[in-house]
Amino acid sequence: MTEQGIPPKVLEIAEGIKTMRIRGAGKIARAAAEALKIAALEYGGVKEVAPFKRYMGKVADLLIATRPTAVSLPNAVMYVLSSLHRANPGTFEDAVNTVVLTAEKFIEESINAVKVISETAARRIRENSIILTHCHSSVAVSAITEAYKLGRVVKVYSTETRPFYQGRITAKQLLENGVPVVQIPDSAVRYVMHEVDHVVIGADTVASNGAVVNKIGTSQVALAAKEARVRVYVVAETYKFSPTTLIGEPVPIEFRDPTEVVPDSWLQKHPRIKVLNPSFDVTPPEYIDAIITEIGVIPPQAAILVLMERLGWALDKIKQGGLTKIKFEDYTE
Numbered sequence: 001m002t003e004q005g006i007p008p009k010v011l012e013i014a015e016g017i018k019t020m021r022i023r024g025a026g027k028i029a030r031a032a033a034e035a036l037k038i039a040a041l042e043y044g045g046v047k048e049v050a051p052f053k054r055y056m057g058k059v060a061d062l063l064i065a066t067r068p069t070a071v072s073l074p075n076a077v078m079y080v081l082s083s084l085h086r087a088n089p090g091t092f093e094d095a096v097n098t099v100v101l102t103a104e105k106f107i108e109e110s111i112n113a114v115k116v117i118s119e120t121a122a123r124r125i126r127e128n129s130i131i132l133t134h135c136h137s138s139v140a141v142s143a144i145t146e147a148y149k150l151g152r153v154v155k156v157y158s159t160e161t162r163p164f165y166q167g168r169i170t171a172k173q174l175l176e177n178g179v180p181v182v183q184i185p186d187s188a189v190r191y192v193m194h195e196v197d198h199v200v201i202g203a204d205t206v207a208s209n210g211a212v213v214n215k216i217g218t219s220q221v222a223l224a225a226k227e228a229r230v231r232v233y234v235v236a237e238t239y240k241f242s243p244t245t246l247i248g249e250p251v252p253i254e255f256r257d258p259t260e261v262v263p264d265s266w267l268q269k270h271p272r273i274k275v276l277n278p279s280f281d282v283t284p285p286e287y288i289d290a291i292i293t294e295i296g297v298i299p300p301q302a303a304i305l306v307l308m309e310r311l312g313w314a315l316d317k318i319k320q321g322g323l324t325k326i327k328f329e330d331y332t333e
């Protein structure tokens, strides 16, 4: 990336998100907040509020364009930049401070949310449980580890999560935390489901109707769990709830390069075979038993209440402007 005037460290974070060196909805959100903080501190333009706001809007657009599906990314960016709108800073220095302090607040609250969710989720895991998780969710790993510390987990099935194999990160982290883990191919989910007591998964986006968008294959896991009457818990911070879904905006699903699925040489050999690589899917609310957030455990159908409680400021904006999408200049101008 070669955007003019944007500090190299910020470009590096944006590139890291794009190439999935920084991945997982929570980490992406915190990295974006950190990038905004760096951008504010390293701003090299005219030291006045208006050009600074325009510059921050540009940085926001760059960050948001990196990956489309996890709403944690635009929510984090909006949380930080809307503070500029709310605080209405009189001086350039106040404006920079506002961004820096709000970014730090977001990061701190986000880390704290993971802790609260983990403690809450651990209490819902029964003694001697076998857990199944999919992909790599830092909240799910933390929640499962917390339950293990309470002596409630005897084994975790971790799917390998083709094509990017995030499940290997999950397996390694759980093992480092002392949790007995068994790595399985995604296609073995239904085979092991009869043994499983709880499915614990993360989320990239929760829609206003309680549908959960998460790593591709999550909906198949939930389907197999429903058939086997296994409870499915989604562990997700409230900034993963999407305000724009309330006005009917669909959650954009990211499609990634075919070479993540098959090697380029194979594609060259078989030019008429098309390869589809959707990165996320949607699990309908009826396949989810509870969404565990830092403000409590809710049935997916109560997602709207979380949106009103935590993202009311974004909802107000939608109502006022009748916007089909929340635009960043609405917060920064």
Ligand SMILES: O=C(COP(=O)(O)O)[C@H](O)[C@H](O)COP(=O)(O)O
Binding pocket: 023, 024, 025, 026, 027, 070, 134, 135, 136, 137, 138, 139, 140, 166, 201, 202, 203, 204, 214, 215, 216, 279
């Ligand atoms: O689907 C993924 C990661 O997808 P990707 O690897 O494509 O980013 C995770 O389950 C959620 O992001 C939640 O993660 P966390 O709980 O860490 O926020």
